[in-house]
Amino acid sequence: MDVVLEARQLAKAYGVGRDALQVLGGISFSVGKGEFVSIVGPSGCGKTTLLFALAGLQKASTGTVTFNGRPVTAPPRGVAVVFQDYSRSLFPWKSNRDNVAFGMVRVEGLSSVQKRDKAQEMLEAVGLQGFEDKYPWQLSGGMQQRVAIARGLASQSELLLLDEPLAAVDAQTRADMQDLLLDLAMRFKQTCILVTHDVEEAVYMADRVVVLTRRPTVVDHEIAINLGKQRDQITTREDHRFLAARHDVMMSIRSSRTAAPATAA
Amino acid sequence: MGAFRFMEILAWFRAIISFLIIIVIWQSIALLGLVPEKYFPSILAIAAGFRDMVISGELVSAELRTLSRALLGVASASLLGISLAVLGDLFPSFRRGFAPIAALIQPVPPAALVPMAVFMLGLGPKLYAFIVILVTVWPPYFNGVAALASVSDVQIRTGQMLGLSRWQILRQIKLPAAMPEIFAGIRYASSISLIAVVVAEMLAGHDGLGFLLIRKAFAIRIPEVYALMFVCAVNGLIMNTAVNGLRWRFAGWQLRMAGQAA
Numbered sequence: 001m002d003v004v005l006e007a008r009q010l011a012k013a014y015g016v017g018r019d020a021l022q023v024l025g026g027i028s029f030s031v032g033k034g035e036f037v038s039i040v041g042p043s044g045c046g047k048t049t050l051l052f053a054l055a056g057l058q059k060a061s062t063g064t065v066t067f068n069g070r071p072v073t074a075p076p077r078g079v080a081v082v083f084q085d086y087s088r089s090l091f092p093w094k095s096n097r098d099n100v101a102f103g104m105v106r107v108e109g110l111s112s113v114q115k116r117d118k119a120q121e122m123l124e125a126v127g128l129q130g131f132e133d134k135y136p137w138q139l140s141g142g143m144q145q146r147v148a149i150a151r152g153l154a155s156q157s158e159l160l161l162l163d164e165p166l167a168a169v170d171a172q173t174r175a176d177m178q179d180l181l182l183d184l185a186m187r188f189k190q191t192c193i194l195v196t197h198d199v200e201e202a203v204y205m206a207d208r209v210v211v212l213t214r215r216p217t218v219v220d221h222e223i224a225i226n227l228g229k230q231r232d233q234i235t236t237r238e239d240h241r242f243l244a245a246r247h248d249v250m251m252s253i254r255s256s257r258t259a260a261p262a263t264a265a
Numbered sequence: 266m267g268a269f270r271f272m273e274i275l276a277w278f279r280a281i282i283s284f285l286i287i288i289v290i291w292q293s294i295a296l297l298g299l300v301p302e303k304y305f306p307s308i309l310a311i312a313a314g315f316r317d318m319v320i321s322g323e324l325v326s327a328e329l330r331t332l333s334r335a336l337l338g339v340a341s342a343s344l345l346g347i348s349l350a351v352l353g354d355l356f357p358s359f360r361r362g363f364a365p366i367a368a369l370i371q372p373v374p375p376a377a378l379v380p381m382a383v384f385m386l387g388l389g390p391k392l393y394a395f396i397v398i399l400v401t402v403w404p405p406y407f408n409g410v411a412a413l414a415s416v417s418d419v420q421i422r423t424g425q426m427l428g429l430s431r432w433q434i435l436r437q438i439k440l441p442a443a444m445p446e447i448f449a450g451i452r453y454a455s456s457i458s459l460i461a462v463v464v465a466e467m468l469a470g471h472d473g474l475g476f477l478l479i480r481k482a483f484a485i486r487i488p489e490v491y492a493l494m495f496v497c498a499v500n501g502l503i504m505n506t507a508v509n510g511l512r513w514r515f516a517g518w519q520l521r522m523a524g525q526a527a
């Protein structure tokens with residue numbers, strides 16, 4: 001399998017001297033083409049920090065990231081991020097269609113009419129037909145999330161980085177969004193990295209789960225989820241392989257918690 | 266913009282109602298003789314003074330001069346203020362260097378600028394430009410600096426992920442996001458601009474409402490003085506309407522957003 005993204009010994013400290021906070025302690029993993037990888041870790045362990053380093057938005061203190069074999073020093077073309085704070089990533093002065101079309105602001109070879117059509121297509125793909133001319137602030141949180149995803153896809157991404165995208169939505173919306181994300185990942189041939197603190201979600205979504213330790217964060221464990229690409233909210237969650245994988249991930253989190261040195265927070 | 270029309274019509278309607286109330290109170294005070302009539306003429310006397318000045322032509326030409334100076338002043342000061350704020354955003358060293366200069370000039374009242382400005386620039390249009398811009402530039406500048414600095418990190422990162430350069434992020438993300446706050450500054454600037462023009466005309470002018478006001482006051486033409494004060498107040502409304510129109514154009518989303526929340 002072709003490696004799309006590789007992180008090697010990523011470490012990151014905020015601040016200097018005695019006040020320095022060592023967040024990432026040397027994280028290494030790689031993601032293959034078309035893979036859906038979940039990264040689980042407790043709040044504050046540095047998941048957003050890690051994602052920003054992968055996206056080229058913020059330099060790690062040491063270590064390297066490569067995307068399609070090239071070192072990442074700035075946000076590369078082909079990578080899209082759906083931010084944890086997605087509703088603030090939408091531009092309130094643009095209609096939903098214009099927000100999605102803005103994903104193509106640096107895409108060459110498309111006329112503005114083509115970009116508009118493509119934005120329309122993406123909005124339909126995320127189930128927002130009829131809301132094109134509305135503004136993000138006229139939508140619910142879950143719908144804003146969809147606009148942000150549509151914009152990412154419109155930017156012709158091949159790697160989608162999702163930062164706790166479903167942390168703030170209700171249970172039903174969450175289930176719908178999980179299935180929508182899986183469907184979109186397949187339809188648009190996206191490689192996905194989903195960062196979450198929700199173990200069930202991590203297992204349900206992924207081909208592989210990367211479990212992080214507490215700060216200074218390293219990869220504790222990687223668990224392959226052999227459930228195939230087709231998932232179903234009811235049957236998958238009852239599948240013994242799902243339950244076994246969930247058990248593995250939870251055990252690994254528990255052991256890393258007891259093994260981790262006590263840190264003054 | 267239908268919403269704009271409606272809001273503006275409503276604002277003017279309210280203004281007219283308030284104006285009528287003031288007239289009634291005024292006329293009652295004048296009729297009851299609570300204040301010597303010499304300093305407090307009746308509405309009819311003021312209206313007559315107004316009519317005389319319109320017929321003689323002096324009011325129309327003074328009004329046109331003052332209003333165009335104030336509008337031109339606030340327009341150029343706003344453009345300058347926004348440009349300086351943008352420069353400060355692109356070059357933080359410029360912003361830091363400019364901050365003490367701004368802090369020093371900003372609190373000087375317009376009237377205090379007039380004598381030196383007359384020596385340096387004479388009594389022509391340069392004088393008005395200098396005074397009006399020097400007092401009007403600050404609200405758009407300070408609001409612009411603050412608003413550009415407080416644009417959400419998420420929005421900027423979104424621009425970075427989409428491959429935008431620093432300049433493109435400024436142009437396409439930070440400036441639109443800052444527009445509501447910049448327009449709050451421009452609105453404030455427009456009222457200062459009117460004050461500055463009238464003061465400059467009073468102290469060093471040979472035309473305009475301020476000049477006419479001083480001349481009528483020295484001639485003890487009290488009804489005319491009141492009529493001129495009334496014209497100044499109407500100018501405030503005109504400026505406000507003009508700024509609001511632009512605000513709907515450039516920052517209307519924020520008003521619609523706030524309107525929905527209400």
Ligand SMILES: Nc1ncnc2c1ncn2[C@@H]1O[C@H](COP(=O)(O)OP(=O)(O)O)[C@@H](O)[C@H]1O
Pocket residue numbers: 014015021023041042043044045046047048049050
């Ligand atoms: N810019 C920053 N400066 C200093 N500390 C930061 C900064 N960003 C994050 N942190 C700290 O680093 C830790 C990890 O943050 P984050 O990556 O947001 O964690 P997570 O996404 O897993 O909740 C937290 O303790 C947070 O307070």
Ligand SMILES: [Mg+2]
Pocket residue numbers: 047048049084163164
């Ligand atoms: Mg986070």
